[in-house]
């Protein structure tokens with residue numbers, strides 16, 4: 001590295017000194033911590049993003065958010081050229097860079113890494129990082145720190161895209177690297193026009209039916225998603241979106257609101273009550289990459305009927321399966337008969353959802369927890385649908401299948417558009433444009449749910465009745481060292497410590513429809529216990545007994 005480069009990096013080091021005694025790690029969702037600890041981390045992630053752009057000769061994204069965490073926290077994650085998550089093999093470098101204790105150390109790490117990765121820092125290649133942030137008050141200062149980091153690589157450009165949802169930034173990175181228009185307006189235009197296209201293709205007999213509200217009421221978590229959804233809603237005329245908790249009336253981000261709160265606690269978010277009984281409600285998380293629906297019960301109960309990520313997945317799978325069956329109806333359209341539809345879940349998916357999907361004849365795959373794993377698996381199919389129960393997921397279309405759809409669509413444009421097979425081509429193409437191909441996106445997910453419900457002629461109640469969730473319970477156990485738990489089979493089987501899995505099996509066998517697994521969290525210092533059984537009482541007892549086993553094997557008093 002030349003002298004100019006060296007001095008720029010040293011300057012950035014001294015501008016934002018690391019907090020003594022704090023060690024951060026690029027976990028499942030990037031770096032997250034109290035915002036006051038993060039300026040030096042942001043600066044270094046800026047450096048990393050610029051190096052990633054150099055390496056991939058593409059535009060890279062840097063998103064400043066702590067999603068569903070409290071407002072005083074913040075965080076940062078990187079979007080790779082495809083719009084997906086940072087390649088996992090760069091994560092150790094991110095950790096090392098963020099924790100480099102001295103300027104010499106920082107330079108040494110960068111020198112070693114660029115050599116290993118074959119990155120040439122000659123300052124002649126274009127380097128660009130798109131920066132986005134959510135509504136957290138600390139975002140602005142952290143953006144400055146990240147910008148300084150990016151521009152401390154010679155020739156690198158940091159482009160501030162403003163306040164965005166996480167999926168918007170990922171979408172923009174993907175679009176830019178495909179040479180497509182990538183502004184926020186382009187994002188809204190693409191979503192709204194594909195939504196209108198799908199609405200226009202709804203079978204006429206389904207257009208008017210009873211029991212379906214025109215309106216959906218959305219809890220915006222007092223975050224960035226609510227305001228963006230309002231803007232998007234203005235471009236849609238067939239749907240009324242009422243946004244509450246948009247953060248414009250002083251509500252606190254993620255405080256008693258948002259998808260994480262609603263899904264975990266199974267209670268109403270702030271500003272929802274018995275007046276909303278029976279209507280279609282949805283909740284976004286703080287950076288709008290998670291979506292769950294819920295139904296407010298009749299008067300007197302604060303518990304809700306949760307329509308979670310598993311049910312969103314099931315709805316999407318039903319619709320897409322129907323379209324694929326239309327494609328295969330006509331002899332001359334059978335040339336993509338092989339279109340492989342796959343669904344991807346984690347062990348946290350409710351067992352009833354997995355049974356339901358299997359009964360539909362679908363291929364159900366399991367991966368470890370974390371979107372990066374689900375996304376990777378889903379990308380193996382012509383159409384891959386993935387969702388975590390907590391509402392993070394999307395539908396991926398393979399390049400070759402989109403190519404086929406586009407070619408068929410061009411033929412159709414010049415001919416008739418009457419058969420269901422032709423409509424199915426147009427619908428699938430519109431879905432591929434509506435649903436975010438980069439990452440799970442609550443805004444595009446919401447529009448797809450809404451249009452499919454209208455297509456089916458279903459109320460939220462009808463949708464919720466697709467299957468009944470098995471009662472379940474999740475617990476957290478504090479242990480001496482959670483990394484002592486090693487699992488296999490998509491985290492459903494413990495291989496270490498020895499004997500723990502056998503003990504879990506023996507306990508689980510006592511409960512009808514019992515299922516239970518434990519795994520170390522990737523985002524908190526706990527071991528998570530998940531249990532399911534035929535009654536709530538049994539699920540609770542199973543979870544408690546297994547939590548005790550975890551404590552016996554791994555607790556502070558075990559040895």
Ligand SMILES: CC(=O)N[C@H]1[C@@H](OP(=O)(O)O)O[C@H](CO)[C@@H](O)[C@@H]1O
Pocket residue numbers: 028029348369370371388390392520521522523524528
């Ligand atoms: C049970 C659960 O909800 N786990 C969450 C949580 O991961 P853990 O590794 O379980 O802490 O945070 C991840 C990142 O947001 C999310 O992808 C995942 O679904």
Ligand SMILES: [Mg+2]
Pocket residue numbers: 067068285286287288289290
């Ligand atoms: Mg989020």
